[in-house]
Amino acid sequence: MKDAEHAGAWQLAWWKFRKHRLAVASGIVVICIYLVAAFAEFLAPQGAGDYSARYTYAPPQQLHIWDNGEFGLYVHGYKVRVNPESFAREFVIDPETKIPVGLFVRGAPYKLWNFIPSNIHLIGPVKAGQPMYLWGADRLGRDMLSRVIHGTRVSMTVGLVGVSLSLVFGIILGGLSGYYGGGIDTAIQRVIEFLLAIPTIPLWMGLAAAIPPTLPPLQVYFMITIILSLVGWTGLARVVRGRFLAMKNEDFVTAARLDGAREMSVIFRHMLPSFASHIIAAVTLAIPVMILSETALSFLGVGLRPPVVSWGVLLQEAQNIRTVATAPWLLLPGVAVITTVLALNFLGxxxxxxxxPYSD
Structure with a gap:
């Protein structure tokens, strides 16, 4: 009890957060997802663009851990059969063929974080060239697991960078609106109401469709991020405005003014830190919205485009019902989206x- 009496606001918030087991578990999941994004090249068995036309639409292989009672990783190979109904060539798992799988194997060369050259992958076939598709292959024979891992970096950074830009817009415009009031508040609130009145997806699609198709993929990535940020700052701005309205007449703000502090100092050194925890919570809840927005735009074909690999781009393969019926593993990027969005929402x-302080 004495510890609680002398603990600061951050310590009390941490103690309260630890009791929320689902949020703690979700936080661990989110950290793991961002670690996957950070070390995508090392964790992916293959490169994002590596393909083998020989194994188009190859089904997922099960990773076996024990081999004849001893620890040994392996997958079963494939054999080809002709579908008696459609006369199409299909891959089926061949239980008589074993493909040894190893850890920290040498594979396709890459540059980690674009400056550390390496060719070591966490997992892969011991003998180069042998098929290992734990999550199946797409229409070009590209490993779905590797592409989902590489897509994690793009999708997660779009959410993080987009929310960071929205945070800047939201704090500045929401702070000015709540602190000064009057005409500034009226003008900013009318802009927010105008943006909120426009249907979100058509607005995103209209802005994204204005991006020239000849732009390099990296510029398209930044343009999509900026578009999502320009639309996503309104909710955070209203949260910041409400907190500023409630606090601008508090005693500690008045004391800072009487002490001669400048207005920017009052805002950024005294008012913002007092509800930083609320901003962190709002930002955490805004990241999944950004991820879903990028996924929706890329799925509809007006967002990121190949060769950029994101979860939305990967889900474009799932637009064909016939393809999904014969290769349901193409929907696995959607599982990654759902898992990430749920984890971020529970964490938020x-x-x-x-x-x-008033919640139970």
Whole structure:
């Protein structure tokens, strides 16, 4: 009890957050996802663009851990059969063929973080050239697991960078609106209401369709991020405005003014830190919205485009019902999206409850 009496706001919020087991578990999942994004080249068995036309639409292989009672990783190979109904060539698992799989194997060369050259992969076939498709292959014979891992970096950074830009817009415009009030507040709130009145997806599609198709993939990536940020700052701005309106007449703000502090100092050194935990919770809840937005735009073909690999780009393969019927593993990027969005939402709920002193 004595510790609680002398603990600071951040310590109390941490103690409260630890009691939210689902949020803690979700936080661990989110950290793991961002680690996958950071070390994508090392974790992926193959490069994002590596393909083998010989194994188009190859089904997923099961990774076996024990070989004749001893520890040994392997997958079964493939054999080809002709479908008696459609007369199409199909791959089936051949239980008589074993393909040894190893850890920290040498494979396709890459540059980790674009400056550390290496060819070591966490997992892969011991003998180069042998097929290993744990999540199956797509229409070009590209490994779905590797492409989902590489897509994690793009999708997660779009959400993080987009929310960071939205955070800057939201804090500046929401802070000015709540602190000064009057005509500034009216003008900013009318802009927010105008943006909120426009249907979100058509607005995103209209802005994304204006991006020239000849732009390099990296510029398209930044343009999509900026578009999502320009539309996504409104909710955070209203949160910041409400907190500023509630605090601008508090005693500690008045004391800072009387002490001669400048207005920017009052805002950024005294007012913002007092509800930083609320901002963190709002940002955490905004990241999944950004991820879903990028996924939706890329799925519809007006967002990121190949050769960029994101979860939305990968889901473009799942637009064909016939393809999905014969290769349902093409929907696995959607599982990654759902898992990430749920984890971020649960984490955001836990942070919001921990930051709220009046919640149970």
């Amino acid at each position: 709920d836990g942070l919001r409850d921990a930051a709220d």
